[in-house]
Amino acid sequence: MMAENPDSCAGTFRARIALPSLAATQELGAAIAHGLEPGNAVALWGDLGAGKTTLARAILTALGVTGEVPSPTFTLVQSYETPTLLVSHYDLYRLKSPREMAELGFEDALDQGAVLVEWPERAPEALPPDALHMRLSLDDGIRSARIAGPARWAEHLHV
Template structure:
């Protein structure tokens, strides 16, 4: 995760998928149009599981596929438009124009897997969630809020 400003990180153990879903469900009502939620972590760390639960918490009932091949999956939710990006296959920042990255951020909430590939286009004001998986298979998430996220995360407990 890039260096920057923000809250002291909040750390949560994610021993199973229901706990990951509980974290996403608790965060979903805090998100609003113009928010970027950057999902950092290696393959299998829980990014897509979190995104699915986040979208379900906002009322999405249809299938929520990983956007690995499509690069972006848009959703109309109870909380407004949400675009789920997977930038793993992005090779240059200019490709973000082709998939509507900035427009999606202007219109609603964006969930971004592999956010490091957005380079300078990743908004400074965002919520970073770093998903980790240790050698014993235990998952965890560390949240760092930037912009007005520190105030929204004050007292946060899923």
């Protein structure tokens, strides 16, 4: 069964975390980075400007990526050889069809490392069933993340 959003996710770990500052997002990114393994997918849901790229950057920085982490808005994917893990950062906003995922090497990226996926609703079937779902939101100036995923994430994201 494919999870289409955090609410329908089959995972058993659920949490909500406030993200009042960039520092809070960096802390969350570091916690995710710590638990990230090859084959893992992190789905970054949320409206325009909700903070998806910022959280992806925080994860990559925590994994030791130095220098710029551009938003893959136009390239759709940007890959990083971190010291411990190959990480492919996808932004599917401009994906025209879920069929394009094959051209973008999504299966290989998951075989070889971890993937971070902005706008996963463009190709929800591509996500593995054990994806970690993060739904970012900005409501009345208050930022937060709703988290859903496999139980093993509870030990990394004790919030």
